[in-house]
Amino acid sequence: MRGGRESGNPADGQWSSRVAVTVNGVGHDLTLDNRTTLLDALRERLGLTGSKKGCDHGQCGSCTVLLDGRRVKSCLILAVTLDGREVTTVEGLAGPDGLSPLQAAFVAHDAFQCGYCTPGQLCSARGMLDEVTRDWPSAVTGDLDGPVELTDAEVRERMSGNLCRCAAYPNIVTAIRAAAASE
Amino acid sequence: MSAPPVGAVGRGHPRLEGRDKVTGAARYAVEYPVADVTYGWAVPAAAARGRIVRVDVAPALALPGVLDVLHHGNAPRLTPGVDADLFLLQEPTVHYRGQFVAVVVAETIEAAREAAGLVRIDYDTEPHSTVLSEHHPGLYRPDKVNPNFPTDTAEGDFDAGFAAAEVRVDATYRTPAYHNNPMEPHATTARWRDGRLLVQDSNQGSSPVQATLAELFGLPREAVRVVAEHVGGGFGSKGYARAAVVLAALAARQVDRPVRLALTRQQLFGPIGYRTPTIQRVRLDADADGRIAAVCHDAISQTSTLTEFAEQTAVYTRSMYAGRHRRTTHRLVRLDVPTPFWMRAPGECPGAYALESAMDELATACGVDPVELRVRNDPAVDPDGGKPFSSRNLVACLREGARRFGWADRDPTPGARRDGRWLVGTGVAGSSYPARARAAAATATAAPDGTFEVRINATDIGTGARTALWQVAADALGVPVERVTIRVGDSDLPAAGVAGGSMGTASWSWAVIRAGEGLRERLRDAPGGAVPDDGLTVEVNTADEVKAQRPMARYAYGAQFAEVRVDADTGEVRVSRLLGVFAAGRVVNPTTARSQLIGGMTMGMSMALHEEGVLDERYGDWVNHDFAMYHVSVCADVERIEAYWLPEEDPDLNPAGVKGLGEIGIVGTAAAITNAVHHATGVRVRDLPVRLDKLLERLPTR
Numbered sequence: 001m002r003g004g005r006e007s008g009n010p011a012d013g014q015w016s017s018r019v020a021v022t023v024n025g026v027g028h029d030l031t032l033d034n035r036t037t038l039l040d041a042l043r044e045r046l047g048l049t050g051s052k053k054g055c056d057h058g059q060c061g062s063c064t065v066l067l068d069g070r071r072v073k074s075c076l077i078l079a080v081t082l083d084g085r086e087v088t089t090v091e092g093l094a095g096p097d098g099l100s101p102l103q104a105a106f107v108a109h110d111a112f113q114c115g116y117c118t119p120g121q122l123c124s125a126r127g128m129l130d131e132v133t134r135d136w137p138s139a140v141t142g143d144l145d146g147p148v149e150l151t152d153a154e155v156r157e158r159m160s161g162n163l164c165r166c167a168a169y170p171n172i173v174t175a176i177r178a179a180a181a182s183e
Numbered sequence: 184m185s186a187p188p189v190g191a192v193g194r195g196h197p198r199l200e201g202r203d204k205v206t207g208a209a210r211y212a213v214e215y216p217v218a219d220v221t222y223g224w225a226v227p228a229a230a231a232r233g234r235i236v237r238v239d240v241a242p243a244l245a246l247p248g249v250l251d252v253l254h255h256g257n258a259p260r261l262t263p264g265v266d267a268d269l270f271l272l273q274e275p276t277v278h279y280r281g282q283f284v285a286v287v288v289a290e291t292i293e294a295a296r297e298a299a300g301l302v303r304i305d306y307d308t309e310p311h312s313t314v315l316s317e318h319h320p321g322l323y324r325p326d327k328v329n330p331n332f333p334t335d336t337a338e339g340d341f342d343a344g345f346a347a348a349e350v351r352v353d354a355t356y357r358t359p360a361y362h363n364n365p366m367e368p369h370a371t372t373a374r375w376r377d378g379r380l381l382v383q384d385s386n387q388g389s390s391p392v393q394a395t396l397a398e399l400f401g402l403p404r405e406a407v408r409v410v411a412e413h414v415g416g417g418f419g420s421k422g423y424a425r426a427a428v429v430l431a432a433l434a435a436r437q438v439d440r441p442v443r444l445a446l447t448r449q450q451l452f453g454p455i456g457y458r459t460p461t462i463q464r465v466r467l468d469a470d471a472d473g474r475i476a477a478v479c480h481d482a483i484s485q486t487s488t489l490t491e492f493a494e495q496t497a498v499y500t501r502s503m504y505a506g507r508h509r510r511t512t513h514r515l516v517r518l519d520v521p522t523p524f525w526m527r528a529p530g531e532c533p534g535a536y537a538l539e540s541a542m543d544e545l546a547t548a549c550g551v552d553p554v555e556l557r558v559r560n561d562p563a564v565d566p567d568g569g570k571p572f573s574s575r576n577l578v579a580c581l582r583e584g585a586r587r588f589g590w591a592d593r594d595p596t597p598g599a600r601r602d603g604r605w606l607v608g609t610g611v612a613g614s615s616y617p618a619r620a621r622a623a624a625a626t627a628t629a630a631p632d633g634t635f636e637v638r639i640n641a642t643d644i645g646t647g648a649r650t651a652l653w654q655v656a657a658d659a660l661g662v663p664v665e666r667v668t669i670r671v672g673d674s675d676l677p678a679a680g681v682a683g684g685s686m687g688t689a690s691w692s693w694a695v696i697r698a699g700e701g702l703r704e705r706l707r708d709a710p711g712g713a714v715p716d717d718g719l720t721v722e723v724n725t726a727d728e729v730k731a732q733r734p735m736a737r738y739a740y741g742a743q744f745a746e747v748r749v750d751a752d753t754g755e756v757r758v759s760r761l762l763g764v765f766a767a768g769r770v771v772n773p774t775t776a777r778s779q780l781i782g783g784m785t786m787g788m789s790m791a792l793h794e795e796g797v798l799d800e801r802y803g804d805w806v807n808h809d810f811a812m813y814h815v816s817v818c819a820d821v822e823r824i825e826a827y828w829l830p831e832e833d834p835d836l837n838p839a840g841v842k843g844l845g846e847i848g849i850v851g852t853a854a855a856i857t858n859a860v861h862h863a864t865g866v867r868v869r870d871l872p873v874r875l876d877k878l879l880e881r882l883p884t885r
Contacts, residue, residue, distance in 0.1 A: 035293040044292060049214035050207015052415070054366045055448035059810035062366055090207035099205065107201035110774050113782060114645025115204030116366040116415030122205060160817040163810060165366050165416050166645050167785030168778060169818040 017080040023048065024092030032079050038072075039063045041079035042089060050090035050119045054163070061162030064120035064127075065089045071127025090119035093126065101179040102126060111175035113166035121162045125176045128158045129183075150180055190658035192839070195774035199650045199669070200413065200643070209413045212370040212385040213443040220372070221250060223434040223444030224295035225426070226285035226302050227454065228277045231311035231803030232519040235275040235284060239303035243287055248294030250438050252302055254285040259436045261429070265398045267489040268522050269429050277306060278489050279313075279521045280804040281453045283426055288434045288442060311519035313803035315460050315485045317355075319516045322483065328493040328513045329529060335512045336501055336567065341466075344477030344508030348468025352544045356465065356537040357870040360796030360805065361458035362451065362813060363526050365644075367415020369455050370445035373431035378402075380435075383410045384428045387417040388681030390640045393674040395424040396432060409674040414644040418786070419525030421644070422683045425455045452808035456524020457796065459484040459494050463537035467506075467544075473551035475560050477508035480538060486515050487522040494523065495530030499850075500538045501567035502736060503615055504560040509567075519803055525683065527786060528846035531616050532853075536790075536871065539612035539854035543861065552595065553611050553858065554585050554742075565736035573737045573835035576766035577613055580742035583829060584611070584764040588744040597865035598883045605748040606883070607759075608863025614741040614851030618768065618842035619686050622726035624677035625694035627660065627702040629719045635660050636668045637698060640676040641691040646845060647775025648687050654771055655692040655839055659699025677722065685739070685843025688771060690729075692839035697723040735835055739767040739842035743784065743855035749863045751882055754875030758788050758856060762825045768833050768842035776844050780826035783848020789816035790849070791856035795872050 015034045020027065023046060032041060039056075042048040042065070051074055054062030058076040065074045066088040074087075093100045102125055105111070112118040132154065137144045140157045148154065155173045164172065203209035228235075240252040258272035271283055285302050289295035312321070328334055345351065365385075372383040380400060386392045389409035397404045409428075414421065431444040446455065462483040469475045482496035497511040526532070546553035561578050564571055585591065593609055594600065600607040625639040637656040643649040653669040660667060670676060680690055701721035706712060709719065746760040763784050770776045793814040796805045807813045826848065833840060853871060861867045866881045 033291060033293045035297070036291075040292050043214070047216060048207070049210065052211075052367070053445065054368070055810055057448065057809060057811070059448070060366065090205070094206055099202070103205040106205050107197050110197065110778050112201075112204060112645075113647070113775075113778055114366065114414060114416040115200070115209055116211065118204050119207050156819045156821070160819040163366065163815060163817060165364055165418070165786075165815060166778070167782040167789075167816065167821065169785065169816075169821040170781060170824055171778065172818065 019080050019083045021082045022086045024088055034078065034080050036079045038074040038077040038079045038082065038087065042074060048089050048091050052116050052119055054117065061124060062117045062120040064124040064162060066123055066127055069130065071124050090122055093122060101182045102176070105175040105179040109171045109175040109178060110168070111171040112168050117162060117164045121164065121172055124159060124162045129180055150177065191654035191664045192658050192771050196650055196654060196772055197774065198647055199653060211367055211413050211415055212383045213372050213445050215372055215383050217372060217374065217441045220441045220443055221288050221290060221438055222292045222295040223431055223442045224287045224299040225283045225430055225444065225446060225450060226287065226299050227281040227450060228284045229280065229304070230277050230306040230308045231280040231313060233277050233306045233308035235277065235304055236307050237305040238285065242303065243298035243301040246294055246298045246301065248290040249298045250288045250290065252285055252287050253434055253437050258433050261399045262401050266395065269395070269399060269424060269426065271426060271429050272433060279487060279519055280802060281521060283430060283454060286430050286434050288438050311803045313518050313520050313798060314800050315462065315483065315516060315518065317462050317483055321516045322514045325491060325493040325513065325515050328495040328498065332495050332498050337510045339508030341477050341479050341508045341510040345466055345468050345479070348476060349471050350469050350545065350548045352467040352541050352548060354465055354541055354544060354869060356463045356540055358461045358533045358536060359871060360460045360798065361526055361790060361794050362796055363418040363420035363457065364451060364815060365416030365418055365420060368446045368448060368451055369421060369425050369427035371428040371431035372441060372443045373435040374441035375436050379406045380432055381408045382428055382432060385414050386411050386421045386424070387414065387644050387683050388642050389672065389674045390678040391681055392424040392428060396428065399429060400432065410672065411642050412672040414642060417644045418527045419529060419683060420456050422525045422681050448810065449808045452805050452813070453521040456522065458526035458529065458533070459523035461494065461496050461533045463496060465537050465541040467541050469545055469549060471549060473545060473549040473556045473559055475504055475506035478504065478506040479510040481512045482534065483514045485518050485520060485523065487520055488517050490522045492523045496534045499531045499534035502565050502738065503538060503613065505562040505566060527783065528616060528850050531846065531850045535612065535614055535850045536853045539851050540857060540869065543610065543854070543858040544867065554581050554590060557581055557613050570734060570736045573735045574831060574833040575738065575740065576829055576831060577615065577740040577742070579829055580740050580764045580766050581613065583827070584742040584744050584762060587764065587827065588762050590744065597862055604751050606751050606863040607746065607748050608859045608861065609744065609746045610855045610858030610862055612743045612851035612854035612858060614743055614847055615738045616685055616847045616850055618689065618737040618739050618836060619684060620689040620693055620729055620837050621680035621686055622724065622729045623679035623690050623694040624722065624724040625698040626677055626720050626722045627698035629702055629706060629714045631714045631716055631718065634666050634668065635662060636670065637695055638670045638676045639691055639694055640674055640679045641671040641687065642682045643671060644682050646682060646687060646779055647772055648682060648691065650775060651688055651771040652691055652695050656695050656699055659696040661703060685845045685847065687843065687845070688841050689837045689839065689843055692841065693725045693729070693837045694723055696838040697725060737836060739765065739847045741765040741847050741851060743851045745855040745859040747856060747859040747863055749860060749878065754878035754882060756792055756860060756873055758822065760823045761788060763848060765826065765828045765847055766831045767828060767844055767847055768831050768836055769840040770828055771839065771841060777826050779844045780848040781824050783846065784824060784826065784852050785816050785821055787849040787852020788820065788856060790871060791853040792872050
């Protein structure tokens with residue numbers, strides 16, 4: 001990353017940096033205001049508005065994306081720290097053959113109403129399922145050293161960082177388990 | 184049971200916009216590509232009451248990228264007298280802490296946000312009053328309560344009836360301020376072109392928002408276009424034009440460029456509305472068998488100094504249960520607070536918490552089962568004026584719910600059931616919500632290729648309205664759904680009312696059905712049944728038909744059952760089961776209907792256990808204004824939740840025969856849970872939420 005003071009374009013702020021980041025498999029070489037969050041970089045610079053701003057404080061989960069495969073809240077990450085990193089957003093979840101199993105299950109099981117938290121739920125679910133595959137325990141896991149079984153209680157606990165005011169929670173749990181079973 | 188559906192209505196169908204919502208393609212208000220866009224950031228007042236005496240914008244303007252700072256001294260003028268809450272940046276007066284008093288406009292979000300913190304505003308402050316109390320000297324009797332109910336009602340002689348009672352309940356219940364908190368903040372993209380205003384706005388009805396903006400900015404209605412294609416929830420808080428759209432339109436005019444403005448999460452706690460706190464005294468008297476003789480519900484709530492908002496808290500009690508002597512009253516206090524606004528089941532939701540809690544207390548006092556108590560007090564006609572019910576299936580909901588829940592063997596003794604360290608209890612509550620409809624316009628167009636387009640400015644805030652209307656349209660046209668397109672969410676479409684008051688589907692489907700029927704008739708009459716090359720369109724407006732509805736008492740009903748587990752050591756409450764049975768007319772789309780009902784029930788659980796706006800009197804504002812401190816129910820809180828509905832054919836509703844499902848799920852839920860907490864522990868919590876500190880010292884000893 002090449003940071004430093006840049007002059008000429010006050011719109012970029014007093015300080016900006018260049019950063020090379022891969023988003024959904026596409027490389028971007030960006031000059032960004034150092035204050036820019038990953039969420040705002042996605043939405044306002046790259047036009048990837050699938051990631052949602054619900055609170056801008058890491059409290060709602062609507063902005064959840066995958067960073068090098070792990071779920072993160074993109075409103076809490078400064079974009080200029082991501083040189084060489086890979087980001088996957090909801091726009092990158094679908095495969096060439098259409099919706100991913102998770103996306104299809106969310107539609108089939110009505111796992112959302114207004115849809116605003118949905119991109120975050122989907123990215124969070126993707127990251128969460130990979131955590132379970134790696135047997136990372138949660139607060140409701142009985143044996144911390146053993147294999148993790150994907151129960152309703154595990155899904156509920158692990159998805160509680162993603163708020164849904166429409167409260168599609170039970171359908172989210174059903175959809176995630178259905179998708180996990182089909183993988 | 185009713186016959187299986189023959190058309191599209193009654194069949195479950197995934198949401199039409201489902202694919203767009205799971206791929207990120209669905210665009211919300213500030214997500215449209217706009218050339219040359221700028222960013223607005225609202226600045227809230229730091230005083231609760233007073234006057235702005237100085238605004239220093241120099242430090243903000245000195246920041247690179249900042250274009251302008253709007254405030255009362257320089258903002259474009261609005262038409263006075265339209266809506267005091269929306270008369271923003273016009274006067275130096277501060278009516279409540281958090282009132283938007285300036286807007287920064289900048290080239291980037293980062294610059295706008297930093298500059299907002301640099302706007303220096305000095306105030307001449309005055310003492311403020313922000314705490315609701317039954318002893319407040321400013322209590323007064325409003326002329327009416329929302330939307331247009333008498334403030335007080337009385338039948339028989341309550342005082343005499345109450346004095347003569349065999350069994351009496353006299354209890355006061357309190358609910359705190361609740362904040363709607365849709366996941367998408369209030370947000371707007373605004374731009375002006377050739378004297379016309381175009382906004383993409385997050386609201387529950389863009390026809391009314393269009394009308395309000397036209398009035399505020401002194402424009403003909405057709406010079407304003409409001410698009411609300413996808414809306415990230417509202418729960419009442421986006422019911423009409425609110426601050427964000429006005430601020431964005433002002434800012435866009437000032438800088439003569441498009442502006443995106445989204446409120447922050449913190450800014451949603453107050454200035455856009457909230458559910459008023461309430462203080463409710465309920466008195467019931469009954470004979471030894473639990474038959475109610477007298478009922479009185481006195482409700483106190485707050486409003487602001489700007490606008491009178493009179494929550495209809497006690498109206499629920501007017502029509503819910505029998506009783507010869509009845510009285511309801513509403514009193515208000517004008518405080519130095521933001522104006523309360525609609526939140527899911529305004530009136531019914533807090534009112535039902537009080538009445539359904541009092542019913543449980545009466546059941547305990549009489550030794551009558553709480554399901555049976557409600558059955559015994561089911562009135563034959565509306566006790567408020569004697570009108571007939573178009574249909575009333577509360578008893579059927581209670582019976583079916585009791586059967587499904589396994590209520591029959593319940594031991595009513597509080598604190599009697601234990602499961603290890605958990606105290607286990609069950610509770611029940613009734614619920615009702617009015618089934619009303621508003622006028623709407625719609626068009627139906629036949630194309631020569633055999634397809635149809637139905638247009639109506641309905642709004643889908645997540646309810647499934649788009650999909651439901653599509654199903655209704657197909658049946659009205661008598662064609663398979665695949666041949667029908669539905670268009671909603673744009674004020675250029677035929678005007679319709681808001682998604683609110685559980686009136687959306689009833690009102691919109693009415694117009695859609697009439698348009699579809701009208702088009703079928705025209706096609707039958709067309710020469711050879713052929714559609715002309717440029718299509719055939721029928722436009723309808725249901726205003727006359729809606730107005731001509733005969734006066735009846737029209738309500739949806741429900742029965743809520745809860746099982747709670749209370750940790751005997753910590754007082755932690757878990758809702759292990761929530762079950763609702765509803766009678767709400769026909770159900771258009773069972774898939775989305777169930778989602779709405781469990782969503783409402785979960786919000787009721789959130790109200791019972793988690794949500795509480797905590798006001799700091801020193802500053803006149805809520806201290807817990809974010810999701811870290813204002814808790815809403817999360818995935819882990821919802822263990823087992825079930826929603827069912829009874830087949831109900833009510834010919835006196837509307838052509839679709841629907842009553843609406845948006846609010847009935849929340850009504851009664853909180854009381855079912857607090858009643859279950861009482862059953863589990865013997866502790867009656869009369870001030871929500873049930874926090875563990877309210878239980879801990881009063882739990883039965885092991």
